Amino acid sequence: MTLTTTAMDSGQIVTVTSPRIDAAIAIQFKEAMREHTVDGSGRVILDLSGVEFIDSSGLGAIVAAMKQLGAGRRLDLAGLTPTVDKVFRLTRMDSVFKLFPSLDEAMAADAG
């Protein structure tokens, strides 16, 4: 499980560099998200543009990551590839998370 973090004025961008968030790494993903965000503040944009596949365990891990951020910080999702997007829409999680087609659009929404 590899994540990289980039600081922004209003929060941070966490980029997932593994091509799959699945049952095999869901728990590690949740832990890695905690490690990357615990010392930060503000909004978190999760850049999923490098993720080709997610299953229900991976989806659950992203929900868990949002919960552990707490009510004061939003978790927005950017760059969903077709299969990842399908999973979020099918489960209606697109009503829970804000989905942005690209990282640029997520960051632009931040400025506005």
Next chain:
Amino acid sequence: MSDNPKSFEHVFVAEEFAAREALCTIMNRLVAMGLAEDQMGGAEIVLAEAVNNIVEHAYAGMEPGEIRLNARFEGPHLLLQIEDWGRALPDGELPEGQPADLTGPMDDLPEGGFGWFMIRTLSRDISYARTEGCNRLCLTFDLIPPGS
């Protein structure tokens, strides 16, 4: 019916990383046999959820056994049969697979229970049988007609 039935079998161990590797192999073979790119996602989600259920529930607390997948293209359909030798599904029946309830406060949002809903939504037809210690799940997908 089909002039040239196309099928294959893939057997793997019911363990998370072995399952991931098997999924990648299976998807590559399905694509090589003509599964359209825009149908890949749905089939991969269903396969992943069905296999995860076997790894996490059917073989829970026991030595991981085998999972045997048979895939067959037949006319306008892709048929997938997944067999394991673990525990039967609860009550010997397919779960209803209701959509997850997202109406509560953030802390109550579900972190699981999406699997059967996605399996049921993305496959055209689904059946389950338990025979002599073997769980057999059969899934049917509609294929986009070739050349369309």
